[in-house]
Amino acid sequence: MPSNEQRRAAAKRKLERQLARRAEQEKKRKRLTIAGSVLGVIVVVAAATGVYFLTTGEDSSSDTAESSSAVPTTQFVNTPLDIPGPPPPAAKPATVDCSYPVGQEPPAKPVTAPTTTSVATDGPQVKVAIDSTQGPIGLSLNSAQAPCTVNSMVSLIKQGYFDKTSCHRIVATPGFGILQCGDPAATGMGGPGYTFDNEYPTDLFPAGDPALQQPVNYKRGLVAMANAGISPDGKGTNGSQFFLVFGDTQLPPNYTIFGTIDEAGLATLDKVAGGGVKGGAEDGGPAIPISFTTVKVG
Template sequence: MPSNEQRRAAAKRKLERQLARRAEQEKKRKRWMIAGSVVGVVVVAAAVTGVYFLTKGDDDTSTTATSQVPTTPFVNTPLDLPGPPAPAAKPATVDCTYPATQGEPPAKPVTAPTQTTGVATTGPEVKVAIDSTQGPIGLSLNSAEAPCTVNSFVSLAKQGYFDKTSCHRIVAKPQFGILQCGDPTASGMGGPGYAFNNEYPTDLYPLGDPALQTPVNYKRGVIAMANAGISPDGTGTNGSQFFLVFGDTTLPPNYTIFGTIDEAGLKTLDKVAGAGTKGGAEDGGPAMPISFNSVKVS
């Protein structure tokens, strides 16, 4: 018969296993969450804070006739709020890490970037051409500010990871305008099977700096990574999901900015934004479905 001490030890081990399982489940539940502060549009000097969770999108890749979806012109509401500080200079090359996400296999067959050492931060911006079902979207990726992020995006694009995928979430309102893409499952839960750390502008702040909770202006035309927050040890949760900012947006500086959108792309995004969300909510799947036929790096 086991002693009281042995029974207590067994109970402790059981509790630890239960807590570990719960922690893992909670981590998965929060995966790919975007949390941000949204400035209220009718308050003069105060802010209304809100939390935005990813919502399940639509993986329909059909080219639904846009004439069947009512649209109104999307008008950017410029924010009277500064953007992130200027980026700090990086060495000519950096090393990147892309550890596997335990229990979260790739949403689509893909491998992590093969180049992890000597990733260049110099040279011309990387050009990306997205052929979407609603029009062209051109991107310019900035390796000088976010080399590991650009390295990952380029690797995924070259493997065809983004091809035939739908953008599952849109928020189109004054002072908050994003289209979120990069999840082959179109559920808000899919990733490439690996993760990596934040870069600009998060890397300008020490870990735990209160300024990381102070909103800044993610200006119309930037591209940023979606994530599930930063763990206490500084480990990042970036994967494949990203958001295209078509309207000045208030967020804390916890989302890596890694490029910009061209004018043709902004016109495409404005058209999709003008149709709003399914059901008319402020945050949800786009009423005008948009999918990527191909994402090509030039």
């Protein structure tokens, strides 16, 4: 029979493991958060000088080949997580009313909020074709589970908001594989000048539900929105930044899932993931640069 000292030591080890897991979960959650306090500084400076921090993405084929071949690559291997994904989406009304309040800061690239706010949820999935400097990426956007998100994305695409922009961030580690895009400023802090609320899977949980802090599996092949958490007035902070999941990723269900990536797109993402992060870091700009030349609906 273990002594009291042995039982205390075992309890201490168990507590240390729990604290380590929680710290790692919080670290991963923060990776997907946009630094909203810095956003105002960056955008105000850009507006004052008349210069937006745009990456044109006008790489020639020779430039693309050179940037890829100059980076040592390894094959990224997806590590399936042993935690479940979010619950299935709930059925929505035939139409939903969406709100896109304009914020205090101007957009990172000239664009307007969606003019359509009454959105149907029973239409076909929206197909999106991304022509990137590292290969094609096809998306299928799901209006049934995230109508307001898809409505915003389609509006931004049709206005050319994502054309000639770079993906500014990659994380390619076991249990976390995402490429973050959608910021024309390529700083990780740019947005469209308006925000909107979370949808699936956040809408499955009441506000304050402890389940919103528990990790779920954002599986390889999903597309989800990046955000800056919930604002002090209880509103969502989604804008234009999104992440493409190329490896099963552990996150709390606070990031709206609004579509999936096709096989050609996953092959493109695997190519970029193989280069890892600039400088060999865990989180940062992709060592193999990737820009969107054009993004089109249909």
